[in-house]
Amino acid sequence: MTAGLVGCSPGSDSGLSARPAVHHGHCFNGHDLDIAGRTMSYDHSVYVPTSSCNLCQALGLPRSTWFEIDLRFVHETPPTDAELVLIARPPTARAGVGQVDLQLRSQRIGGLDLWLCGIDRRGVIGPVGVDASYRRRGFGTVLVAAALARGAGYRWSTTAISESASARAFCAAQYWPDGVHLSRPHYCSHMKFANGDEV
Known part of the structure; x- marks a missing residue:
């Protein structure tokens, strides 16, 4: 160490x-x-x-x-003293937007929005944000991997991704599942309903 x-x-x-x-x-x-x-x-x-x-x-x-x-959220693991953990913030409505945060000593250092629908087996990953002092050190990749682990076998897409070189480099370094739609969110009818959109 x-x-x-x-x-x-x-x-x-x-x-x-x-x-x-x-x-x-x-x-x-x-x-x-x-x-x-x-x-x-x-x-x-x-x-x-x-x-x-x-x-x-x-x-x-x-x-x-x-x-x-550990890609499990803190409430999914046995009691631990770990101070670098993933925290789930569930959606207020089924198939609505929830959050996945990464916390160091109870301080948020990164997070992303996440839509999941167990009925249609679809997931949408929102923008990944990591505090500037922790970028390019793998924390964003941990967040994406944790999100993908929530829906093994799901069809995945992401919200719009910036065309900046840094955003493109980050996306190119991820281990996306086959068939992922980058920058083209595919919300199912349940997600649209939870978002208050016309179905």
Whole structure:
């Protein structure tokens, strides 16, 4: 574990990064972890598991260590002291817009809007927002992965995506399911009704 991760505070430029807690074949810098070597540990400042690329650490590269974020929401996991967690904010109406937030020590550092319909098995992901000091460190990817995990096998789409280079780069780096419609939200009739639209 790198010293920069210990005792980090929200909003600080601590260099912390995050990934969904699933098997990764490569590190942030593109190294095959079977070849580069991987060390797993635990960060006691936020009570979250970490992984490190041994080669990145030997080369002194950035993002060599990252937090492994459980994609289950905090209320879906056994009681824990974790201070870097996903929080669900359910919709007020079935198939309406809810939110997925990522919180560090009870402070929101990122989030997105999410529409889900279990009847039509459809999901729509809204804009992904991450605080400036935490961008390009994997937190947005954790949010997208958490949203997609809510509807395995669903048909997915997103709301309009900015044409900026940074927004396009973020979208291009995600692991979207087959058939996703980017920038073309496909709201089902239940979502439209919940949104107050004409059906």
